[in-house]
Amino acid sequence: MNDFELQKLVEFISVNDFGKPFKHKAYFNPRLRTTGGRYSLTTHNIDINPKQFxxxxxxxxxxxxxxxxxxYHLHLEKKGYMHKDDDFKLLLKQVGGTRFCKTLPNTRSSSSKVHIYECRKCGVQFKRRRQFDTSKYVCGKCKGRIKKVVTNLVR
Incomplete structure (x- = not known):
């Protein structure tokens, strides 16, 4: 599906399910990562994540x-268009839209680093995905100094 076909689909759904025309632009936006789509309050355009399709x-x-x-329609009618508003929840339920989009498969690589730290005083070891500055933190158990032991590559 390309942007032209998406535009036609959005216009059809708008007239068919909402009974009102869609007079702005709808297009795929590959930069969207964490959301299925986005409505712009200033331009009234709709961006759709192509990976969802x-x-x-x-x-x-x-x-x-x-x-x-x-x-789109609630904002133009000056009604409650935000997720928390009752107008939005009611209209979404009437037309059969989804409140949350489905999650996409993890696109990050399956291998990641695990940093292992150890307390110099009590010897307790702990793992972290993110590296941190050991001079700024102390052991939560005994308040001893922390040292980095090793960085492992986990698959």
Whole structure:
């Protein structure tokens, strides 16, 4: 599906499910990572995450479009368009949109580093995904100094 087909689909869903036309632009935005779509309050355009369509198909895409169209129509009508508003929740339920999009498969590499630290006083070891400055922190058990033991590559 390309941007032109997406635009036609959004216009069709808007007229068919909401009874109102969609007069702005809808397009795929590959920069979206953590969300299925986005409605812009200033331009009134709708961005859609193309990975949602790739991984979950047409059905999930239509639910995301309905969600963004709820924001669109309620904002233009000067009603409660935010997720917390009752107007939004009611309209979303009426048209069958989704409140949250499905999660995408993890695109990060499966291997990651694990940093192992040890208390110099009591000897307790602990693992962290993120490295930290040992001069700024002390052991939570005995308040002793901490040293870095090793960094392992976990798969």
């Amino acid at each position: 790739e991984y979950h198909g047409q059905g999930e895409l239509e639910k995301i479009i309905k969600h963004e169209l709820c924001h």
